[in-house]
Amino acid sequence: MKSVELEDIDKYFPSSGTWALIQARLSLLPGQIHAVVGENGAGKTTLMKxxxxxERPDSGRILVQGKSVKFNNPSDxxxxxxxxxxxxxxxxxxxxxxxxILFGSxxxxxxxxxxxxxxVRSAADCAARYGFSIDVTRNAESLSVGERQQVEILGLLYKNCDILILDEPTSVLTDQEIRALFTVLKQLKASGKTIVIISHKVGEIKAIADRLSVMKDGKSLGEFKTSDISSHALSDLIMGEYESPRKKIKTLPSGQDHPVLELQSLNLYGQKKKSSALRDISFSVNEREVLGVCALANNGLKEMEDLLAGRLKPDSGSIFYLGKPYPKLRKAPWLEGGIAYVPSDRIGRGSCAERSVAENIVALDRDYFFPHGLLDQSKAQARTLKAIQVLSVKAKPESNVSQLSGGNIQKMILGRELSEPPAKLCLLCEPGWGLDYASLRRTYKRILEVRNKGSAILLLSSDIDEVLELSDRIAVLHKGSLAGVVSNGPKATKARLGALMMGLNSDDDRLTPIGNKEHE
Amino acid sequence: MSWLDTATGILASALAAMTPLLLAAAGGLFTELAGMLNIALEGLMLAGAFFGFAAASATGSLSLGILAGALASSAIAWLYGSATLRLKANAFITGLAANIFAPSITAVLSASWFGTKSVVALPIPEPARIFQKSFGKLPLLGGVLFSQHSLSYLSWILAAGAALLLYRSVLGTRIRATGARAEAVAAAGFKPDSYKLAAIVLSGFFCGIAGASLSLPLGAYVPNMSSGRGWIALVAIYLGNRRPGRTALACFIFALAESFSNYAQGQFGIPSEFILAIPFAVTLVALSLGTSVKSE
Structure with a gap:
């Protein structure tokens, strides 16, 4: 059991010209769960790296068991x-x-x-010992995000790490997966491991952490026992404002006679054609409407995203956009007939990390920004500024995306896709992924603004809260089929949606029959 | 000559023509799976052809010739890799440099060792057709398979060895992991660049033997004798979707085209320039077909 102290850590990033950490401090007690909390860009991740x-600090000391140590690489x-x-x-x-799991040993x-x-044996043993139910023979690309996280945790456990740092571990998980993760973390704590979670979610921190350190703008604001601090005081510390109770959105009369996106009896077979990944899916998204689709991992959300992103072709059925066959390639969202798409995978699909913010934004529209094949700097500059203003991304147009924090990358993508003029159709997949509270509020506000201007929004999300907060109607996928479509009213509760997501369809449900469009 | 004899003849010479392609493609797979575009295959082959031939003629031993070709080519690959990875030079430019360096250094050394910058033909032992006597008289495919010289069999073993190394060994797993997600390799505490360098040197090793398999059976070194095979090997890798088995199949198809074009010269009254372009036309068609199938 080790205690760890970080003392007066400074870190400057010359490439972006920012101080990521200024005299940052942290102390970890053995066998406890410690939360490092703060807004996006507060320096939490840098300190933990x-x-x-x-990463190497510019100055400051790392003490393990009271002894000063220097880490030149992760192996140290x-x-x-x-x-x-x-x-x-x-x-x-x-x-x-x-x-x-065993990579490197x-x-x-x-x-x-x-x-x-x-x-296989060692990995399976390790998984069984810590109560993970993962099939270790599967290929890494076929794993869901929750399973990938398990693989990474197992990798550390296999190497006998006793201080585990988890960077925003819940941001991609479903409620069930989060509960499972917390059970695992508590077990690990009971077996003597020290756990650090980076988070900005007040509820989670209260639920799991014993102690917490607050960071803001690269500085440490102090360490607290979680039991000594109220949720309100905590959110006040993180973003300087109290979290207001969630308001149900005001649903608008949607343009029901104007379906923007129509899916007609879509079928998609699974990988080996044994199972179907999506079965007989029909629904439409109308003008001025947010249709939220939620599901647990591996129930078809990913496949639906891939279909609408043009990565997969349906095995039968058809998709229409404004009455015409769905385009193979989308146009930039600000163009006539364009589609906004915020992928769930922000690094792989949503952005190119090795390129600048500006290039990531203008790459969507070659004809306009690259007349005669050359980049028109002034046009690019104008569009970039417009896009990064939407959600105030903390970056310069010429900074490399790889230097941005995760939340900032997400805000850049959201800004690019939701800037003016908004697209007729917005496909938003896990839009709140990794955003801090303040950014999340701004993002949701912007999504609803776009809806109010007449856009049809298809929201694919595994976060029930997000779906409840934004959607006019909610569709639930279970094992690739539509388990139900409900209007977002008093009857659409978390419990009911949760039951649908798990395939528990109670008899008294008065759901809109699947496939029947409401105006028919 | 019956059509059957013609067909088996074409097949047998296709297997012989496949030898350098297969080896070069095996080498290229290492760099490809390590996440690098190795455009230096061509130059590395040429170096292997020259040094392999020079060593074989000096020592009178084919094995030493093969070894010398492999080592010389590995050394050039190491230079190329160090310039790219340690000195952070642009991989395309250093690759181009390796392709220009190889024919020049061989020309200089050829002039000083053999007194000529053109074809060098010296008596060296001929690679044995080791199964010819025992099985070579078998009908049809038997004759095709067992009439090859020893270097061809060596290439099959080495290609299988390369696949084994890549997919079943620790080193190969690290190399593939580096290509798939270098930052994960770094996060696990390893140096991705050292695996990239290892992949480049291994590709040099295989290309060296590929080159030796051109010059040794011929008993001569001809300037620029790799004549685009390094590039075709690269195409075979792409067509094979970077998988060993499919890459080998692609190599066979290209070799078949080459062997057919050799046979067809002067057969149909078509100008030989067109006939000789067949392998390259096949490459072009295969590449465009291959990419359109993949994007489906």
Whole structure:
């Protein structure tokens, strides 16, 4: 059991010209769950990367058991039992879950060959020991985000880390997965592990953390026992304002006679054609309407996103956009006939991390921004400023996206897709992913503004709160089928949606029959 | 000559023509799976052809020739890799440099060692057709398979070895992980660049043997004798979707085109320039078909 102290850590990022950390401090007590809280860009992740050996501090000290240590790389930190699960999961595609868990310490047979059975056995043992129910033989690309997270946690446990740092571990998980994660974290704590979670969600912090440190603008505001601080005081500390109770949205009379997006009996087979990933899906999204689609992981949300993003073709059925067959390639959202698309995978699909913010924004419209094949700087500048203003991204147009924090990348993508003039159709997948409270409020406000201007919004989200907060109607997917479509009124409760998501369709449900459009 | 003899003849020479392609593609797979575009395959092959031939003629041993070709090419690959990874030079430019460097250094050394910058033909032992006597008389495919010289069999073993190394060994797993997600390799405490360098050197090793398999059976070194095979190997990798088995199949198709064009010269009264362009036309068509199938 180790205690850890971070003292007076400074970190300057010359490329973006910002001080990420100014005299930041943190102390961890062994066997406790410690939350590091603060807004997007407060320096939480940078501080934790320093503890995990991924970044080097410009000045300051790291003390483990009272002894000053220097980490040149993550292995140095791992040798002292410190490991980190990143916000953007680092599972390696092309390798199995087991190979990912054991990556770097694989058992081997003669001639440096992998002991493939041994890898599977060790990984499965490790998963069983800590109560994870994951099939370790599966390929990493086929895992859901929740499972990828499990793989990463298992990887640290396998390497005998006893200080586990989790960067916003709940931001991509469903309620059920979050509960499972918290159970696991409590078990790990009981077995003597020290856990650090980076978070900005007050409810979660109250539920799981023993102690917490608050950060703002790269500085430490202090450490508290969670029991000593009220939720209100905590949210006050994080964003300087109390969290107001959630208001149900005012639903508008949607243009029911003007379906913008129509899905007609879509079927999509699963990977090996044994199962169907989506079965007989029909619904339409009308003008001036948010249709929220929610589901647990692996129930078809991802496939629906892939279909509408043009990555998959339906095996039968059709999709129409404004009465015409759905385009194979979308146009930029601000163009006539364009579609806004915020992917659930913000780094892989939503942005190109090695390019500048401006390039990430203008790349959607080659004809306009690249007349004669060359970039028109002034047009690009204007559009970029417009897009980053929408949600006030903290970055310069020329900064590389890889230097932005996760929340800022998400805000950049949201701003790009939801800037003026808004698209007729917006496909928003997990739009609140990794946003802090203040940014989330602004994002939701902007989404509703866009709706009020007449856009049809299809919201694909595994976050029930998000769906309840934004949707006019809510569709629930269970095992690839529509379990129900309900209007967002007093009857649309979290419990009821949760039951639908798990396939518990009670008899007295008065749901709109699936497939029947309401105006028919 | 019956059509059957013609067909088996074309097949047998296709297998021979596949040898350098298969080896170069196996080498290219290492860099490709490590996440790099290795445009230096062509130059590395040429270096292997020259040094392999020079060593074989000096020592009178084919094995030493193969080894020398592999090592010389590995050394050039190491230079190319170091410039790219350590000195952070643009991989395209250093690759181009390697492709220009190889024919120039061989020309200089050829002039000083053999007194000529053009074809060098010296007596070296011929690669044995080791199964010819025992199985070579088998009908049809038997004759095709067992009439090859030893370097072809070596190439099959080495190609299988490359696949084994990539998919079943610790080193290969790290190389593939580097290509798939370098930051995860770094986060696990390893240096992605050292795996990239290893992949480049391995690609040099295989390309060196590929080059030796051109010059040794011919008993001569001809300037620029790789004649685009490094590039075709690269195309085979893309067509094979970076999988070993499919890449080998693509190599066979290209080799078949090459062997057919050799046979067809002077057969149909078509100008030989057109006939000789067949392998390249096949490459072009295959590449465009391959990409359109993949984007479906």
């Amino acid at each position: 320093i503890l995990a050996g991924l 930190a791992a040798r002292l039992g410190i490991g980190m699960v990143h916000q953007h999961f680092m599972t390696i595609p092309g390798l199995s879950a087991a190979e990912n 694989e058992p081997r047979t003669a001639f440096g060959l992998l002991d493939r059975k041994g890898i």
